[in-house]
Amino acid sequence: MTSMIPSYSNPCLASTKDRSIVYLVGSPNTTSSTLNVHIINIANINAPVVAKSFSSVASESASWENYAAPWKHDAPKMCTTFFGTFPAFYDTLFINQIGVNTTWSTVFHPINGTIPRPTKLNDTAFVSKQAYSFVGQTGDTVSILALNNRTETQQPWSFVQWRLSASSTQTDFSILSIPDPLLTVPVFTSGSSAPEKSYFIVFDKLGGGVMLPTIINDVKPAGGAGIFFLNPWSVNMDDITLTADAVYANMGSGVYILVKK
Numbered sequence: 427m428t429s430m431i432p433s434y435s436n437p438c439l440a441s442t443k444d445r446s447i448v449y450l451v452g453s454p455n456t457t458s459s460t461l462n463v464h465i466i467n468i469a470n471i472n473a474p475v476v477a478k479s480f481s482s483v484a485s486e487s488a489s490w491e492n493y494a495a496p497w498k499h500d501a502p503k504m505c506t507t508f509f510g511t512f513p514a515f516y517d518t519l520f521i522n523q524i525g526v527n528t529t530w531s532t533v534f535h536p537i538n539g540t541i542p543r544p545t546k547l548n549d550t551a552f553v554s555k556q557a558y559s560f561v562g563q564t565g566d567t568v569s570i571l572a573l574n575n576r577t578e579t580q581q582p583w584s585f586v587q588w589r590l591s592a593s594s595t596q597t598d599f600s601i602l603s604i605p606d607p608l609l610t611v612p613v614f615t616s617g618s619s620a621p622e623k624s625y626f627i628v629f630d631k632l633g634g635g636v637m638l639p640t641i642i643n644d645v646k647p648a649g650g651a652g653i654f655f656l657n658p659w660s661v662n663m664d665d666i667t668l669t670a671d672a673v674y675a676n677m678g679s680g681v682y683i684l685v686k687k
Contacts, residue, residue: 431474432464438555440505442517447477449519449534451505459483459496461541463519463534480534482541497544501525504558508568508590520568520590522558527551527575550586550597551575556672557585561612561653562624562642567591569642569653571626573607574599587653598652602638606631611674611681627661629668635661 434452441448446469453461465478482497501523508518519534523544529552532544552558557573570588585602588595613625622642629635639656671686 431466431476432462434462435499436502438503438505438521440507440519442507443509449505449507451503451519451521451534453497453499453501453503455499459498461497461521461532461544463521463541465536478539480539480541482532482543497523497530498525502555504552504555506560506568506570506590509563522547522552524552524554547597549599550588556609556670557607559610559612559626560676561626561640562622564622564642571602571610571612571653573610589652596652601653602655604628604630604636608670609668609672609674609683611683612676613681626655629661629672633663633667635663637661 432450432452432454434450435455437450437452439448439450446467448466448468450464450466451462453459461482463480464476467475467477503524504522506520506522508520509516517536519536521532521534521541523530529547529550530544531547532542534541551574553573553575559571561569561571563569568590570590571585572588574584574586584600585604587598587601589597607628608631609629611627611629613627624640624642626638626640627635628638636658637660638658641654641656642652668683669685673684675682675684
């Protein structure tokens with residue numbers, strides 16, 4: 427073990443079933459296209475320890491457009507842990523990297539320490555980490571709402587629902603459109619069966635916010651959607667102004683917004 431925690435330009439963090447363990451993911455500032463995943467023990471929060479580290483190199487080739495995008499140190503990354511009921515998939519980590527009109531994705535499997543070659547998500551270009559939210563889980567399906575800007579097949583600057591499970595991923599496009607979002611904040615819920623109720627909060631760049639009650643399904647029903655939005659209401663900002671650096675943190679039953687000053 428080593429106590430030196432690596433530093434990255436655009437990393438992402440994710441929790442695990444073990445409250446004393448977190449993932450740290452990033453790419454080093456080098457010419458190699460490397461993605462590193464670190465398992466960090468935070469049992470002593472004042473002295474975190476890197477328990478294990480894993481690396482994957484996605485080198486360019488003639489067909490890299492199809493399967494091997496170079497990992498970039500300055501490209502934002504998002505991490506989502508799969509909290510499923512299948513022991514073989516416990517703490518599987520989904521990793522996305524925002525590119526130019528593109529999103530690259532891979533999965534870290536902690537049971538064997540492997541990181542497969544990344545793939546390009548079809549018709550998907552997530553916009554920012556601030557507009558990418560883990561909104562809930564029903565059974566063995568995780569739901570993410572993210573702002574998307576692929577205009578070829580859908581409404582531009584709209585939200586998609588990305589459903590992740592141990593065996594597959596599914597995407598519903600153009601399920602919600604909110605002009606000029608700055609930050610999305612989920613009130614995360616988890617249940618053994620669908621549907622699950624949750625809340626999705628969107629703050630805009632004009633100083634306002636809206637809260638949407640949501641109902642999440644584990645699968646998309648025939649002729650229906652994987653998520654439903656109920657009547658929204660405005661958020662009382664109480665003279666608080668969010669900046670472009672604002673981030674959220676889910677802690678227990680509460681959500682905190684951190685603003686850089």
